[in-house]
Amino acid sequence: MTRKRKRRNWRREKAIEKSVEKVGKKAKGMSKGLKITLIILGSLLGILCLIYAGFILYFQSHFLFYTKINGNDFSLKNVKQVESFMEKQVEGYALTLEESDGDTEEIRGADISLEYVRGEELNRLVKEQDSLFWIKSLWKHPKITAKVGVSYNESQLEGVIKRLEIMKPENQKPSANAHPEFQVDHFVVAPEVIGTEVNTEQFNKEVREAIDGFRPRLDMVKKGCYILPKYLSDSKEVIQAAKDMNTYLGAQITYDLTPVTEVVDSAVISQWVKVDDNMQASFDEEAVRGYVQSLAEKYDTKGKPRNFTTATGEVVTVEGGSYGWRIDQDAEYDALLADIKNGTVVTREPNYSSRAASHSGNDVGGTYAEVNLTTQMMYYTQNGQVVLESPIVTGNPNLGRNTPQGVYTVAYKTRNAVLRGRKLEDGKYEYESPVQYWIPFNGDIGFHDASWQPTFGGDWYLHNGSRGCINMPTDKAAQLYDLISAGIPVVCHF
Known part of the structure; x- marks a missing residue:
């Protein structure tokens, strides 16, 4: 290794030693700050624990935050304070009855010799409250x-209750169930009505509990x-009943009774759909059968007296005969049902047994034959105009x-017949x-x-009358034969 390389390595080692020394000094400073922070937090926690424990001890003899007993606020009060409050309130105590119609009545303590009696109930309530977790009372009152x-x-209490306005029979209106009610074109749920009929047993019980609890108000509802x-508006039974009843309302039957109509629609059918208790x-x-019967009573004419305007302008009453409207009630009942x-929507005639x-x-109508039994004349009216008239001979009344x-x-018509007895x-x-x-x-x-x-x-018929038939001159009979046909009405009157 050269001398220059040794010198570079020595300098590198010194630089590393200085860096490590600096990091060590910083770490010592941070450790000291953390210790101080932990000490402060520990002190605060200790203080909070002491405060919490203090409240635990305090609530051994006092009611928790926001405590209400029978509607009265006794927050942070001890038993003696509560008792003192009770004793002071007895003198002016009154139980206010809140009634369903918004009215109120009072039962005054003075009217029932009300007195406060000290007991162990308040002490028991204090002991039973959750003082260990008193903090919950701040949000859960x-x-x-x-x-x-x-x-x-x-x-005395019984007497006061009997004299209350709500207990008088004339002031007690029964409640009404929510129920299906027809509106416009379908059934809806009509809301229940809470009446004023008092449940005496429940009322007596609640009054006594309210007084025993020294409560100032009693909401009777x-x-x-x-x-x-x-049943209430949201009762499933009522809702289902309305649905079931609406299943019948899809039909609409329009009876053609020209020039008028009768309509069986949802409004009519709704009257036939019932709901039990x-x-x-x-x-x-x-009820459907009853409707068909009423339809027949209104429109049937067969067998009923009718006013008739004669060819000469007189108004007469005609009774009897086999002609006229008659609804076949059994057939129409089956068809309507x-x-x-x-769910049929249709316009049709009723079922008739006679038309x-x-x-x-x-x-x-406007086309018919008329027989005046008094004047011994017959007329044939066609489309409202008399087109034929003739003297006649009717049955001999003197021979019965x-x-x-x-x-x-008219049943039919025929030529060259032989009438036989x-x-x-x-x-x-x-x-x-x-x-x-x-x-x-008419038969024969x-x-x-x-x-x-x-x-x-004239009066020829009185002694020379027929056996009941309408005798006519041959030429007039021929004219009538050409004019008349089966099914044409014939009115015989006096």
């Missing part, structure tokens, strides 16, 4: 409900002092063969009358020509 030592005259609804939805099928259950020409005005009044329908034992008929034109409308009663009649009209 203790609320204590307890008897604090009072006495009162039981019979929160404490269950009313007979509350069984247990919130079970059901469909009242008998099926439409509702299937007529019109639902407006006279159900005979009078032509019955009523509204009927009942068949006799010898095989012959009671009578046989050949006619050229035969138009029956009908229009026909009667060439054997020497005259028509």
Whole structure:
């Protein structure tokens, strides 16, 4: 190794030694500062522990921060202080009853001979509180409900309760359950109504507990002092019932009763959907039958008296006959029930067992035959205009063969018929009358020509009348035959 290289190595070693020495001096300085910091922190922790322990001892005989007993704030108070407060409050004590309608009533301590009685309850409460973890009371405020030592005259309390306004029968309104209610086009949940009917047993219990606890107020709703609804707005039973009831509302049946209509929609169907006390939805099928019956009562005309304006302008009442509207109630009930259950939207006629020409005005419409049994005239009206009139001969009333009044329908028409009476034992008929034109409308009663009649009209029928048929001159019978057809109404009236 050369002398120059040795000198360089020596200088490098000296530089390293100086660097190590400097680091050592800095480390000694930092160690001293850390010790001081730890000493300060330890001292603070010790002080905090002493303070915490002091509070533990303090709360052995005092109530924790934010402590409320029966609604009264007794934070940091000891038992004697609480008792002193209680004794002072007895003289003016009153229990305020907060009622459901916002009104209040009072039960005054003076009215029930209220007295404060010292006891061990407060001492027990202090001992049982969690003094070791007292710090939790700063954010979790203790609320204590307890008897604090009072006495009162039981019979006086009963008397005061009986005289309260809320206990009078006329002031007690029953509560109402939340329930499905139809609005606009569907069922919604209508909210419950909390009434004023008092749950006497619960109320008496809560009053006594409030007085025993020296509490200043009693919220009767929160404490269950009313007979509350069984079902509330958020009760699953009510919500499900509304859903079930809405399943029936999809149908819409429009009855074509030209010129009017009757509509069975959600508003009508909703009246047939029921819910029982247990919130079970059901469909009242008998109500549907009742609706069909009411529809028939409103629109049926068959067999009902009807006012009729004659060809001469008189208004007469016509009774009887086989003509008119009649809804087949059994068939329509089945059809309507099926439409509702299937959610059908349809416009249709009701099911009929008998039909007529019109639902407006006279159900005979504008085309019909008219028989005036009083004046012995017949008229044929077509599209509202009289196009044929003729004198006639009707049944002989003196022989019990009078032509019955009523509204009927032409059954058919035929040419060259033979009208026969009942068949006799010898095989012959009671009578046989050949006619050229035969138009029956009421069984064996009908229009026909009667060439054997020497005259028509007037009072000829009283002694020479028919067996019930409408006798007509041959030419008039021919004209009528050409005009009339099966299904045309025939109105016979006096």
